[in-house]
Amino acid sequence: MSSIDARSPASPDLVTYRLRRERELSSLYATARSLTALGEIDAVLDSIVREAHELVGTDFTYLSLLGDDGELTVTASQGTISPAFRAAHIPSGTGVGGRVIATGAAAWVSNYLATRDVLHDETFDDLVTPEGMVALLGVPLLVRGEVIGVLFAADRTERPFENDEVALLSAFADHAAVALNNARLYAESRSALRELQDAYATIEQQVAVMERAQSVHESLTRVVLTGGGAQEIAQLLVEHLHGAVTVFDRSGAVVATCTHGPDVAALTVPRPSPDAVEQARQSGRWATTTDRTGVYNSAATVQAGDTHLGVLLLTRSYEPAAGDIRTLERAAQIMGLLILKETAVAEAEERVSGELLTELLLAAGPIGPGLRSRAQTRGVDVGALDVLVVAESDTRGAAEVGRRLHAMSHEWSGVAGEHLGHATMLLSATDAPQAARTIHARLKRELGSPVRVVAERVADERWGAAHLLAVRCAALMQTLGVSDRGATTGDFAMFALLFDSERRDDLDRFLDTSLTSLVDHDARRSTALVPTLTAYFKHAGHLRRTADDLHVHLNTLVKRLDRVDSILGDDWRSPDRALQLHVALRLHELRSAPS
Template sequence: MAQNDSGTAGSSGDGELTSYRLRRERELSSLYQTARSLTALREVDEVLRSIVRHAHELIGSDFVYLSLLDAEGYLTLKASAGTISSEFSSARVPPGRGLGGRVLEDKAPFWVSNYRQAQALPHDPTFDLLVPREGLTALLGVPLLVGEEAIGALFAADRTERPFEKDEVALFSAFASHAAVALNNARLYEQTRVSLRRLEDAYRTIEEQVATLERAAAVHEALTHVVLTGGGPGDIAHLLVEQLQGTVTIQDRDDRVLAVRPHGEAGEDGEEDLGRRLRDEARGTGRCVSARGRDGAHRSVIAARAGGSHFGFLCLTREAAPQPADVRMLERSAQIMGLLILMRDARVEAEERVRGELLMELMSPSPLHPAQRDRALSRGVDVDHLDTLVVVECPERSAADIVRQLKPFSSAWSGLAGEYLGRATMLLRAGDENDLPRTLHDSLRRALGAPALVVCDRITGQERSRSHALALRCLKVLRALGETDRGAGTQQYEMYALVFDPDRADDLDRFLTDSLGPLLEYDRRRSTRLVATAAAYFAHSGNLSQTARALHVHLNTLLKRLDRIGVLLGEDWRSADSALRLHLALRLHELRAAVDGPAPG
């Protein structure tokens, strides 16, 4: 019996050992297969899900979850299998708290058969609120180690109280070691992939920068070519449209459009207020400014400047907003545009200086030297055929501005324009042009945008300086007559020629002495105002009441003055012929005072 008993006991022990070995082989085989499957994964999230799924199957507990250390040292749940509560998936335990804190501190497995009753553990109140909802009771935790560094912990939990066997702990720990390696590999793979993406992005950025630099170099070369070949704003606008698309508009310092590309398209598109605001801001800041209009198009404006001077604006209108490289291209183009305008102005200024010198020489009474004639002919001016002198006056514009507007007319009529004695003056070959004063006035009025007086005088012989003096005196007469916006020839005011023709000053003196002598002498000796009274009388068509009000005197005073005039000039001074002569004399006397100042005495 003893043997039998002994034999029976031995057979039972061998069977248990065999069963244990078979179970261990299955567990190890499962562990091996699981480890192989984990190493094949690359995505971090996928590895996390696979770890908890395989751990759940391997250990056979109610649920498994995995937590990783974040930047603040908290254990944050990243994946779980078998859990019920949705709140549990957001579990986050502070450093040094709970079973996970113990596992990370010791870098070794640790388990409790009843977590809620484990008083030796420093509990986290927030996590403890989640424990009943999930029914967590028995809990096993093993560290996830990468070398000597703990990156997190893997947990196996049961909803009933029970111990964890050494074999379970060892198996779970072995699995966690493989899982940590797989997770670390996935992290390294993710970091490598991110680094690769960054390198690819950097390479693309470098390629884009190289392309931008190549395009900028090509544009710079093209702009240089424009400068060297004497190109203009239209060439710059065409080049920018080729590179940036859209519509490019170039304006001068007076907001006049110099070029628009493509041809025929408006630069403002009905956005005048926006364009004006952008131009003001661009001129004030010196930078490129952009805004989106009501039509959805983006408008970018930059001021063209050179040598501290403002020369105009460059505007790009297109659907897409400008990129930094586009802004730099616009800025460089604006600089080139300013340089071109500066060079053009320098050429124009030099030409104007030469033409101004020619004008001064032609206005001189001295005979012209043959070299001066040749210099004039080289500029298309035949001095022997200049038959008209023009003087322009515009109180709202300087003489230089007026001369700038006169240039096209002087070229059209084969003449010269410039300043002479501080006045805008022009010599023309008008020929049979009879309506020249009105034609010039209408055109200049539009160009200047302000009222102007234009006086033309036909030159006789070489008396250009005399014609200039006549034109200036005629301007004074026009102003005295109340004219502020008119074109006229000196011959149109022949009735006032006695006033503005210095050669007829003696005639004017004799006429005024014969007509007004007694009144002028009486006023001089007695400080009276008989001349002014007679002028007011005729100005109000002989109406006594209106005349008295105009002179601010009583009617009786006026009647006494009129009687005195009758004594001095004769009782018939108000007859038709006498009145006409006296009225004309009074008017000429007033005009001479306006042109030359009051007569002496």
């Protein structure tokens, strides 16, 4: 028998085994190549369990990744039926997965719930029964010798796992671990790239904002240097910020406003938001609030040290960016410089005006040509200054009142300032009483408090004498308790000469001695003896004209005078008593007259 005849034919089982192994290896390498083509982590995870399920042929497969706390979390599955199982958590050191992580090698059990070779977790075991899991094989996902997760293959019937099955799933897991790690690196690279792109975009935006802010700052500075004002600043801001920009002075009055774009077509001139302004003033910087219509109000205070000079208000239908707020703050700083510059110029003008006023009031004789010429250069015709006004406030200083008079002196072709502690103005007016009332009303509005204004007609350029008389009349008004009135010296001049305003107690004593009994009688009996005597003296004792003025019958007037006789005595009509009583009644009338 030849050696060839001596050879036995191949075993059918061995041929089948070899063919199955070839198919398995071919499928293994095909699936491994398909994994390398994937980039997204979720896609890789899903592909791993799907390919493993087809490769090994178990009832279901699932993959659990290892967390930082050592816990395994199911992240992908194929063939599972329980939603709860597909999101299961396996505590560290428990189950087949715990053994795989501890040893770094494959492990299996033929009946999971029955085995005592692994540590069980009650929560996970409660999920095993609904899923029907019995036999379980786990192989590690290794990256550079470190376990990052476990790939499981499970059957719902009890059985052992053959070495070939374990080797095949382990080989697949090695390829899967590489694909999964590559996907992670790919994801990290994409994330880093996005971060770099975002950072670059942010840098570009910041550069653009800085360039725009620099441009705005240069433009704002140019406004100040070229003599511009609040309106120019508002116009410049809306060109860059859009919306509406409103400039308010320290009293809250609008001094400039400007709008831009269809976004603000329906907006009216806004008032400063009390909340925004108060928050900005407290912080010393800015604040943004929204009203019930969704409009954003951003207020930046204009300050010099602790002095509040005004408010810049940006009104828009959308929220301002940080760069917009910085631009608004910078504009507020420039606005503060502009106000300080204007204030310095105004103070210089006030000093010059005050010096001219002082020279005119102290002039002892005819005004020389030099003084007339200096006045003329300021637009003041000395010869036309025929009214002098003195203004006083119990709540504001003479310097502040004087500044207000100076601000309005140009409207009266006059000159104003502070002289000997009194706010004073020389002006040209045909109607001195009307001038006094007009100036009083305006000062009261601007100061926001009561003010006394006294006007005196000046003759022959005798401004010094007019000033002295006006000051004495203002002092008498204060002594009488008159704090808020515009009048002429004609109402008070005679009494100002009679009484020293420094001796208020004497004046009060004089009025009490002369009129207290009559005033008290009117208060107790609801009579009108004081008005009756006032009208009586006004008409020089003429009974008919007095009765007509009081709108009473002549008999009523006579009865009232009889009552006066019983209170004051029969001698009140004597020249000395009558003069004293007449003066007291006139002072009482001046004290009680409405503003």
